[in-house]
Amino acid sequence: MAIDGNKWQSKVRSDFPILSTKVYNKPLVYFDNAATTQKPKQVIRAITDYYEKENCNIHRGVHFLSVKATEAYEDARCAIRDFIHAKHAHEIIFTRGTTEAVNLVADSFGKKFIAEGDEVITSVMEHHSNFVPWQQMCLERKATLRFIPLLEDCSLDIPAFRELITEKTRLVAITHISNVLGTINPVKEIIALAHLSNIPVLIDGAQGVAHMTVDVQDLDPDFYCFSGHKMYAPMGIGVLYGKEKWLEEMPPYQMGGEMIKDVFFTHTTFNELPFKFEAGTPNVEGVLGLHAAIRYIHETGMDQIEVYEKELLDYATQRLLGIEGLKIYGTSPHKASLISFLLHNVHPYDAGMIIDKMGVAVRTGHHCAMPLMEYLKIPGTIRASFAFYNTKEEIDRLVEAVEKAKEMLS
Amino acid sequence: MTIPEIEAEIVSEFSLFDDWMDKYNYLIDLGKSLPVIDPKYKTDQYLISGCQSQVWLFAEYREGKAFYSADSDAIITKGIVNLLIRVLSDQSPGDIINADLSFIDHIGLREHLSPTRSNGLNSMIKQMKLYAVVFQTKYQ
Numbered sequence: 001m002a003i004d005g006n007k008w009q010s011k012v013r014s015d016f017p018i019l020s021t022k023v024y025n026k027p028l029v030y031f032d033n034a035a036t037t038q039k040p041k042q043v044i045r046a047i048t049d050y051y052e053k054e055n056c057n058i059h060r061g062v063h064f065l066s067v068k069a070t071e072a073y074e075d076a077r078c079a080i081r082d083f084i085h086a087k088h089a090h091e092i093i094f095t096r097g098t099t100e101a102v103n104l105v106a107d108s109f110g111k112k113f114i115a116e117g118d119e120v121i122t123s124v125m126e127h128h129s130n131f132v133p134w135q136q137m138c139l140e141r142k143a144t145l146r147f148i149p150l151l152e153d154c155s156l157d158i159p160a161f162r163e164l165i166t167e168k169t170r171l172v173a174i175t176h177i178s179n180v181l182g183t184i185n186p187v188k189e190i191i192a193l194a195h196l197s198n199i200p201v202l203i204d205g206a207q208g209v210a211h212m213t214v215d216v217q218d219l220d221p222d223f224y225c226f227s228g229h230k231m232y233a234p235m236g237i238g239v240l241y242g243k244e245k246w247l248e249e250m251p252p253y254q255m256g257g258e259m260i261k262d263v264f265f266t267h268t269t270f271n272e273l274p275f276k277f278e279a280g281t282p283n284v285e286g287v288l289g290l291h292a293a294i295r296y297i298h299e300t301g302m303d304q305i306e307v308y309e310k311e312l313l314d315y316a317t318q319r320l321l322g323i324e325g326l327k328i329y330g331t332s333p334h335k336a337s338l339i340s341f342l343l344h345n346v347h348p349y350d351a352g353m354i355i356d357k358m359g360v361a362v363r364t365g366h367h368c369a370m371p372l373m374e375y376l377k378i379p380g381t382i383r384a385s386f387a388f389y390n391t392k393e394e395i396d397r398l399v400e401a402v403e404k405a406k407e408m409l410s
Numbered sequence: 411m412t413i414p415e416i417e418a419e420i421v422s423e424f425s426l427f428d429d430w431m432d433k434y435n436y437l438i439d440l441g442k443s444l445p446v447i448d449p450k451y452k453t454d455q456y457l458i459s460g461c462q463s464q465v466w467l468f469a470e471y472r473e474g475k476a477f478y479s480a481d482s483d484a485i486i487t488k489g490i491v492n493l494l495i496r497v498l499s500d501q502s503p504g505d506i507i508n509a510d511l512s513f514i515d516h517i518g519l520r521e522h523l524s525p526t527r528s529n530g531l532n533s534m535i536k537q538m539k540l541y542a543v544v545f546q547t548k549y550q
Contacts, residue, residue, distance in 0.1 A: 024430070347484040349463040350438075357430050365462040379483060380462060408435060409485060
């Protein structure tokens with residue numbers, strides 16, 4: 001299925017007000033979508049509507065507004081359940097983002113299930129958010145963190161992963177898509193392998209949900225974490241999906257507010273799922289914004305998004321490889337729409353400065369994956385990450401900017 | 411030349427540039443012309459770690475003045491480092507401590523000093539001044 005580029009662009013680009021911004025007197029080219037995506041006006045409107053028409057604290061009030069806002073909040077939970085094809089709405093826990101979701105599991109699951117001498121497996125390609133919580137939890141509990149290495153094309157070495165699984169392994173935590181390399185990991189296979197030994201698996205889906213259909217009943221992870229702001233929703237809202245059986249057994253992560261059932265002077269009883277893990281007044285605007293983003297993705301069509309972003313990736317790969325001395329990091333055949341690269345003998349920071357001056361927003365540096373940079377023995381990369389509102393003309397502008405950087409710096 | 415005189419000289423040099431490209435080409439040239447630091451100082455002890463680019467800075471005190479040498483792995487950072495050394499090296503610790511370095515604003519490179527740039531330059535200026543404080547306390 002090919003996409004009519006012009007028709008597609010005129011439909012979606014007008015939904016994102018920021019895309020008509022100019023930087024340095026040039027139309028903005030926004031290729032930092034893996035850091036955060038832009039927001040369509042439908043999402044922005046959902047947030048302003050909430051504050052103009054529905055704002056109030058939820059769950060506890062009996063008045064009209066509170067009931068209305070509570071319904072909207074719980075409707076959003078159901079929409080997210082459907083979005084990732086979860087079995088139950090109470091398996092959807094709202095968090096501040098992927099980072100908090102991973103921290104919640106590391107802390108709570110760690111306390112209950114990880115003891116001295118146990119092992120947790122992650123990979124060398126992880127974002128710090130799916131790395132440091134495990135590292136620190138393992139240090140605290142005197143457990144060991146093991147790392148899946150990479151193959152030449154920067155995909156995970158699955159035979160090595162099999163070797164890492166032992167009777168001491170208590171959890172596997174892996175990213176769905178690498179935020180640096182774009183590699184789409186074979187998470188279904190990883191989960192199936194781990195489940196053979198009854199080991200639960202957490203998937204960092206921060207880069208996953210915005211670019212592909214995720215079905216947690218098909219993939220079968222025990223936990224799946226993602227952030228709203230990387231899928232066209234506001235910042236400060238994220239989701240932890242967890243299988244009921246684990247969430248029931250895990251102790252609360254933070255105390256106070258909605259997660260309380262009864263409080264006595266000597267002890268407290270905790271609320272049921274999902275509220276047990278949602279302490280404090282929730283981020284209602286974030287949740288409603290996330291719901292609006294999901295509606296927007298449905299209207300645009302995830303299948304269409306996937307096809308179009310693949311077209312962008314292929315076009316950008318081919319154009320960038322036309323630049324002599326440019327090396328792409330991450331060449332797995334299964335790749336999401338982002339490209340990390342370096343120019344021969346050019347520091348990524350320098351190249352990023354020039355590319356920025358050309359009006360193209362890319363990211364340079366270690367992308368919060370310092371262990372991966374150490375593993376690849378590079379100081380960082382230049383990363384261009386695409387979303388469905390980007391165009392091939394914008395990729396041409398990137399290529400022009402990279403060529404300018406190369407000319408000035410080498 | 412005093413620190414304000416050197417700053418004024420740099421501002422007048424930069425006023426000749428019409429656009430960002432000329433300015434960056436000049437910074438790149440300055441980066442390339444920075445005398446390379448003695449490799450024995452290119453160690454973690456002298457490293458000012460930024461999030462994106464790194465700077466190594468060495469300072470010594472001779473006859474009432476501080477002298478700096480430095481290096482960076484990124485050429486544009488190195489160009490700016492070169493300017494800072496031109497302004498602050500071979501000056502008295504007291505003058506270095508009091509330097510306001512407003513030339514950075516005037517030549518439009520303030521963005522390089524914002525904390526989000528994380529290129530180590532902010533820390534480098536602090537470190538240069540810290541050396542001056544140490545020299546002043548120790549020798550004067």
